[in-house]
Amino acid sequence: MTEPAPLAVVVVSFGSADLLRRNLAAAALTGPEVHVVVVDNFSTPANRRAVEELGAAHGWHVVGMPDNRGFGAACNAGADAARRLGARTFLFLNPDAVISAATVAELRAHSLREPLALISPQLVDSAGEVVFRVARTDLRDGRVRRRPAAADPATTDPGDWLCGACLVVHDELFTRIGGFDEGYFLYWEDVDLGYRAVAAGGRVVLREDLVAVHDEGGTHDDGRRGGAKSALYYRYNCRNRLAFARRHLGRARLLRWLLATPAVSWEILLRGGRRQLLHSPRLLWAAVRGALTGLALALPGLVTGPRPRSRRPSVLMVHPGAELYGSDRVFLQSVEALLPGAEVVVALPGHGPLTAELERRGARVVVCPMPVLRKAALRPAGAARLLRDAATGVVPALRLLRRHGAGGVVVNTTVLPSWLLLARVAGRRVVCHVHEAEWPGPAVLQRLLLGVLRAAHTVIANSRFTAGVLLGLVPALAGRVTVLPNPVPGPVRPAPAGARPDGPVRLLFVGRLSPRKGPDVAIAVLRELLARGVDARLTLVGSVFPGYEWFEARLRAAAADAGPRGRVEFRGFAPDVWPALADADVVLVPSLLDESFGNAAVEAVLAARPAVVSDLPGLREAVEGYAGVQVVAPGRPELWADAVERLVAAPAAFRAAAARDAAEARRRHAPDGYQARLAAVALPVAPVPAPRTHDDARRPTGLPR
Structure with a gap:
């Protein structure tokens, strides 16, 4: 009889090395039937090293995200890693939550019996008081309430949901609904997951006989008085309530949610008590800001109706040529890496042999005028030509960026600096793939040219040498650079060399x-x-x-x-x-x-x-x-x-x-290995959050619950 596939405990961390040491390491969950996958949304080099050391010491599989991509994207990356380890049941667990090995085993057994269920134990605090069972979103106006304790612990109401701080889902259901929606970045993604699970024929199940300890806010505790929440909490709860409505509700119900927004946003703010406003008025601004952002997202839905998330985000990839030399072939491999998970549009400066290869693989190719930085630009005539190309290419580039690239923009090589800046202006997530380790001109000019890389959220270097040169010239890129050696597909079978005793x-x-x-x-x-x-x-x-x-x-x-x-x-x-x-x-x-x-x-x-x-x-x-x-x-x-x-x-x-x-x-x-790693770096494509406030910068935005 075939043994059931193991369960993977997926923990998302952001600056949470101490919590992992205190809670996850102490629980000692790793065993033959349980893998532990820690997804580290990058915060600091020191924290990344600490997480990796903990992983090595305790047998965890650590997935290092190049930056902070939010809770949903990190969970999806963790599930992908868990699948590669052979797991088919996922337990998403906060780093500030504690669960016993016996409870994990029972949750795994339940998920194997009922693969179309979202399952959670009761969440209690360290004093044993229940802090979360099943919550219900009132689909009439968007208010969130806790269901009565006497309510049926198993439900198929689309408004019912379980807290993402401790949530079990089988891969069958997780794959059917497409995983977490990465568009929320933080908060409401568990509400959305429950809604889609029920719509896909699943149900929400609370295991009242099981508990996990969750001291709420442990991942973002900063010493606030009483029950005050963070600015991040208010901002994203107010925003994502309306993002959910835009995704799933018809015009009439969306209008009711919009009209209720001032009152509901105030109720969200009061979850931390009135006294907090005296000590930190900026919390009020965080709620207002989130509500305004949510209104901007939701109002178009009154005209267009619901806009469910795309299962395949649109990724715009930009390349400076259309030939088939080494860097062009690497670019082909990059396109192949993203095609299974995205609609890929490729911008080239002109047509060439590369065009047919891209189209044959399923990418859409568009020609767009673009300034390409060459050594000739150091001469007066070349500089004039570069400026002309830059001026004529701005409008077509912005038009492309508005139409495509919601899932991210990948700029191939550093000779296309204008695309990095324009993509950021367009509010897109930007990845720059660097293939060069030498740039023209003196060091001062090189630093100036490469300073544009600060516009990229992630920089991929094709070798350790390239990464070292980049960081030597632009130290501010530390933490954003990922080394990914080029894929080089070889011949099916190398031809044996001839003896040639007499020939040349x-x-x-x-x-x-x-x-x-x-x-x-x-x-x-x-x-x-x-x-x-x-x-x-x-x-x-x-x-x-x-x-x-x-x-x-x-x-x-x-x-x-x-x-x-x-x-x-x-x-x-x-x-x-x-x-x-x-x-x-x-x-x-x-x-x-x-x-x-x-x-x-x-x-x-x-x-x-x-x-x-x-x-x-x-x-x-x-x-x-x-x-x-x-x-x-x-x-x-x-x-x-x-x-x-x-x-x-x-x-x-x-x-x-x-x-x-x-x-x-x-x-x-091997191209397969390269493509898997590139997709992991470039495809968790949650929309770029608005610039973080000082308050936000101190907060782990991986997953406070």
């Missing part, structure tokens, strides 16, 4: 024909080998940027001087590099300036080909631990020729090492 050594360069990539160094290496009597040929796969035709002419002249005609082949751009790699004996990656990642080097490893790579930090990181790769000082053809001769002198040993390296590279750079 086939050298290969793959990449953009640009001065920084060093194709001229590859030609110089060939010249050096021929001068030493080594029979060798070189193939260059790639093309130049428009405007760099002069560099290609220089390369062709150098090739003509390198040796007999036909020793250097210019094959041009190839969308599929694997045939060229299969035909190579040694791959050269002779970059003169640092690479943030080094796709070409990883492709060589995936193809099981020995390689010689420039000794630069980003490239060293890309080939770290690979025995089949020689790392050599850049720009020294004689040293590169020595490395090639070493590889040629022991072909069997280096080919065997390259085959082992290929297996490890497939594990490190």
Whole structure:
């Protein structure tokens, strides 16, 4: 008989390391049938380290969110992590709540018996007084009341709901209703979950024989007098009451909720007592602010009717080109990562080979004029062109941002700074994916250019080296940077290398024909080998940027001087590099300036080909631990020729090492792993909350209840 799937206790933390230590660690819930998943909405580096240390000590699975995405988004991320651990029942638990292992076991058993039920024990305070059973939202006017103690503990009334501080749901129901609605950010998401669960054929069940201890407000206690609540509590309760009405109610009932808003908002404010207003008048402003924001959300519903949440949010992704080089292929993988959970619209500056690949995968492509920051912008003519493109691109960009991107905006690379700023102006959540580790101009100019990254809520760096450079130039990004190595899909099966005892050594360069990539160094290496009597040929796969035709002419002249005609082949751009790699004996990656990642080097490893790579930090990181790769000082053809001769002198040993390296590279750079991590970073897309007040900034906005 198959054993039932385990339960996962999902705890959302925001600055809650002490509570986790005091409550969750002491409960010792982890076991064969119970996983613990802690989702840490980022607050400070010190708290993140403390949570990770607790997780390591107690066997918890810690999900580190790059920023604070609210309660619903964190719960959904925790459920995703729990599924990967094999769990099919989720217990969402506040860090200030305490529950026994026996109660968890009984809740799990109940959920397995009744997978379409939301289940909760009674919540009591540390003195044993009941603080929460089942609440009811009056769907006539939006007032929230506690149901009588004598009421049936199991209900299918759509207004009845259980507190998210301790709530059990089976994956069958959670998946059916699409998880928590991330649009609330904080408060009312449990009301919404109960409403949708009943609408989907489920029911709300209170286990009166079970208890959990919950001292309300433990996640946001700041020493207020008596029962006073936080400004955050008043603001989001007043706002989200009307957000709920807009999502679920018809025009007539919505109008009644709107008319009742002043009275109900006052009742919400009085939950903390009248005396609090004497000590902190700004609490009144928090309630007013929340009510006004809610009115702005709800009033259009009088015309359009209810607007339920979209199951697939719209994500706008912006990319500076339309070719199919390394960064373009990584962008394709990023689009594939988000497509299962979002409607993806891609903005490009023009059409090209990338367009068809994007559309084939299901993304919608739009062309939008955009300023792309290149080195040419440092010259007067280039700067004038950049300013012109920036001016002409503002209106089309804002129009796109209004129509799309409610689920977030992903700006690919730092050469599109205007999009970061415009997306913030449009009120969108912004993710910037950084692939560069070098920027033009002096350090002062670099800091100025990269300072725009402060507009991003999350920054993804493609290597530790890139992250280090970014943080060195813009320390304010600390806490926002996530390192996610590039995915590099390799060949289905690497072609075995030929013995070639008598033929020439086939050298290969793959990449953009640009001065920084060093194709001229590859030609110089060939010249050096021929001068030493080594029979060798070189193939260059790639093309130049428009405007760099002069560099290609220089390369062709150098090739003509390198040796007999036909020793250097210019094959041009190839969308599929694997045939060229299969035909190579040694791959050269002779970059003169640092690479943030080094796709070409990883492709060589995936193809099981020995390689010689420039000794630069980003490239060293890309080939770290690979025995089949020689790392050599850049720009020294004689040293590169020595490395090639070493590889040629022991072909069997280096080919065997390259085959082992290929297996490890497939594990490190598997597209599936990259896509799962990117979706976790970019897709929990709760609307960006309004700028936080000083009061809010001290409060853990993960989940006070």
